[in-house]
Amino acid sequence: QVQLVQSGAEVKKPGASVKVSCKASGYTFTSxxxxxxRQAPGQGLEWMGWIxxxxxNTNYAQKLQGRVTxxxxxxxxxxxxxxxxxxxDDTAVxxxxxxxxxxxVFDPWGQGTLVTVSS
Amino acid sequence: QSVLTQPPSVSGAPGQxxxxxxxxxxxxxxxxxxxxxxxxxxxxxxxxxxxxxxxRPSGVPDRFSxxxxxxxxxLAITGLQAEDEADYYCQSYDSSLxxxxxxxxxxxxxxx
Numbered sequence: 001q002v003q004l005v006q007s008g009a010e011v012k013k014p015g016a017s018v019k020v021s022c023k024a025s026g027y028t029f030t031s032x033x034x035x036x037x038r039q040a041p042g043q044g045l046e047w048m049g050w051i052x053x054x055x056x057n058t059n060y061a062q063k064l065q066g067r068v069t070x071x072x073x074x075x076x077x078x079x080x081x082x083x084x085x086x087x088x089d090d091t092a093v094x095x096x097x098x099x100x101x102x103x104x105v106f107d108p109w110g111q112g113t114l115v116t117v118s119s
Numbered sequence: 120q121s122v123l124t125q126p127p128s129v130s131g132a133p134g135q136x137x138x139x140x141x142x143x144x145x146x147x148x149x150x151x152x153x154x155x156x157x158x159x160x161x162x163x164x165x166x167x168x169x170x171x172x173x174x175r176p177s178g179v180p181d182r183f184s185x186x187x188x189x190x191x192x193x194l195a196i197t198g199l200q201a202e203d204e205a206d207y208y209c210q211s212y213d214s215s216l217x218x219x220x221x222x223x224x225x226x227x228x229x230x231x
Contacts, residue, residue: 035220037165044121045157045165045208047220061219095164103212103220105155107167107176 002026004034004096004110011116012086019082020113022096029077030054035099035106036070036081038092048094050102051079059102086117122147123209123223130229131199139226141192141209147221149190152212156185156194159206168207169194196228204230 007021036048049060051070069082097106124142131137157165169185209223
């Protein structure tokens with residue numbers, strides 16, 4: 001079955017960077033893209049961006065431009081999301097989700113990765 | 120920043136029908152972009168519930184239905200069950216933000 005498995009929880013200090021991984025299985029990785037979505041504690045969902053696993057094209061949310069980088073490794077069917085210059089309001093659960101294109105539906109989702117930013 | 124507005128909460132007794140609205144604008148829902156709905160049970164990742172405005176993925180009960188009209192969309196749950204208690208989010212695409220997916224503000228469904 002189609003599955004996305006994310007890396008484990010992280011604790012980072014303000015100003016540091018974090019890199020979350022999302023390993024895909026059960027489908028042809030390069031036929032889809034991966035979107036990243038985050039959810040701050042007790043808050044709603046925020047779309048961060050999308051990357052094509054076919055050619056690496058990206059589409060980032062304006063709010064995060066310059067701080068976020070999304071990449072893929074087709075040899076291991078894994079997507080990565082790196083967020084730099086972390087602030088306390090970046091504390092959230094980060095999800096990856098399969099999406100055929102930037103404007104497409106997200107299905108399925110990974111289990112989520114909690115990133116805590118604290119001094 | 121959420122540009123799709125949902126009611127914060129709705130509630131209903133078991134067996135009743137509830138609806139959740141998702142109000143957008145001419146740059147997202149009104150521009151013809153599809154609306155998708157997700158269910159998020161407590162402590163879990165969101166799960167696709169409705170795609171392409173009104174389509175149910177396999178395995179989703181037909182108690183859930185979606186519709187879209189103008190700049191708004193709706194999710195209806197008929198025959199409400201205890202296991203439907205969750206947060207629900209709509210999602211669409213917005214052409215005004217350099218091309219960006221947008222989520223609704225989220226609605227908590229409580230089964231009385």
